Amino acid sequence: MKQIKSLKFMLLIFLFIFTISAIGKTPAGEQQLKRSYLILNLTDLNDLPKANRWLFKDHASDTVNINGPILAGYSTYRALPLPEGADLYGAYNWRMTEHYWREDPFSMEDELNQGTAMSEVWVEGYNEMIGNPVNSEKRADWEDQENKNAHPAAFIFVNRRIDNDFKGYGLTSADGPFFRFVTAIKYPDNVSEKDGEEWFINSFIPSIIKQDDLLRCFSYKAISPKTSPFVRVVEFWYRDSNTWKKNWVDNTPDIEKPKWVEKNQQFPYLKPYKDIVSIFLEEHAERDFLRDGTEYHFTN
Numbered sequence: 137m138k139q140i141k142s143l144k145f146m147l148l149i150f151l152f153i154f155t156i157s158a159i160g161k162t163p164a165g166e167q168q169l170k171r172s173y174l175i176l177n178l179t180d181l182n183d184l185p186k187a188n189r190w191l192f193k194d195h196a197s198d199t200v201n202i203n204g205p206i207l208a209g210y211s212t213y214r215a216l217p218l219p220e221g222a223d224l225y226g227a228y229n230w231r232m233t234e235h236y237w238r239e240d241p242f243s244m245e246d247e248l249n250q251g252t253a254m255s256e257v258w259v260e261g262y263n264e265m266i267g268n269p270v271n272s273e274k275r276a277d278w279e280d281q282e283n284k285n286a287h288p289a290a291f292i293f294v295n296r297r298i299d300n301d302f303k304g305y306g307l308t309s310a311d312g313p314f315f316r317f318v319t320a321i322k323y324p325d326n327v328s329e330k331d332g333e334e335w336f337i338n339s340f341i342p343s344i345i346k347q348d349d350l351l352r353c354f355s356y357k358a359i360s361p362k363t364s365p366f367v368r369v370v371e372f373w374y375r376d377s378n379t380w381k382k383n384w385v386d387n388t389p390d391i392e393k394p395k396w397v398e399k400n401q402q403f404p405y406l407k408p409y410k411d412i413v414s415i416f417l418e419e420h421a422e423r424d425f426l427r428d429g430t431e432y433h434f435t436n
Contacts (some may be wrong), residue, residue: 150259169236169237170236170432171234171356172237172291173292174233174234175318176231176233177266177350177413178230178265178267179264179267179283179287186259192432198257199256202254203250206239207235208236209234210424210425211234213421213422214231215228215232215416216315217377219381222416223408224385225319225384225408226287226409226412232417234357234421237293244363247273247363266288267283268288268289274363275289276364287413292366293360293363298354299356300354300355302341302355304344304351304373306351307351307352307368309401311351314352315375315376315380315416316418317372317380318414319371319372319414320414321367321377321412322411324396324407331395332394339392339394341353343389349375351373351375352372353370354370356369366413393405411413
């Protein structure tokens with residue numbers, strides 16, 4: 137009898153150790169908590185009042201009610217005015233919304249079904265408004281479209297922690313303000329990710345971080361679920377829009393051409409609104425929905 141009790145006790149100890157060791161582990165080295173960048177553009181800025189009303193009146197509260205148990209963070213940032221020359225980098229005009237997820241919010245088989253009792257309220261004409269194909273049922277649909285002003289959402293999931301910290305580690309809020317140039321990139325369709333990454337790490341980044349005006353630079357690699365074609369998010373921080381323009385427009389970065397570019401192709405060697413999209417942001421969120429709430433106030 138004592139031997140049986142001893143074996144049971146040892147089994148319980150083994151199960152406890154195994155459970156503790158498994159906590160926090162996910163496949164391929166991914167961290168348990170994920171961050172997502174949702175970079176959004178309006179096809180027509182005439183829709184700005186409608187888009188903002190839908191976000192703050194309906195969508196934010198829907199997101200918190202439906203995803204509350206798996207949300208660790210949920211904030212939105214309004215896009216800053218686009219500096220001259222920003223279109224060369226696929227600049228988006230509406231906003232970036234960030235989420236922190238304890239688990240994936242939906243399956244790739246049905247991106248609109250989150251497995252909950254209630255579904256979301258969608259504003260009329262949502263797909264046309266944010267640049268999705270009209271009949272799409274995807275969160276971000278990158279199929280080719282006839283409307284050249286329609287730029288779908290860049291929805292990228294990444295690890296919570298920075299993957300590549302290139303410049304400026306140690307900055308604090310006392311060192312601001314910061315003008316964030318946030319980019320999502322992929323490589324041209326005929327270029328392997330391996331070749332693209334080799335150019336990015338060995339040519340692109342070493343040249344960019346030599347800029348004296350660049351205060352901070354870091355990057356995340358995209359992880360599953362893959363809701364858009366982008367492979368990286370890269371943030372470049374400056375003091376203001378004039379400083380950004382000085383370094384990206386007035387003085388185009390002198391970077392070795394990757395071997396895949398066509399003869400007359402110019403920097404950034406990535407096609408805007410296809411291989412690179414970007415947005416300009418402050419450090420401060422317009423609304424942190426989990427801390428500030430989702431109440432919608434209107435004029436009287």
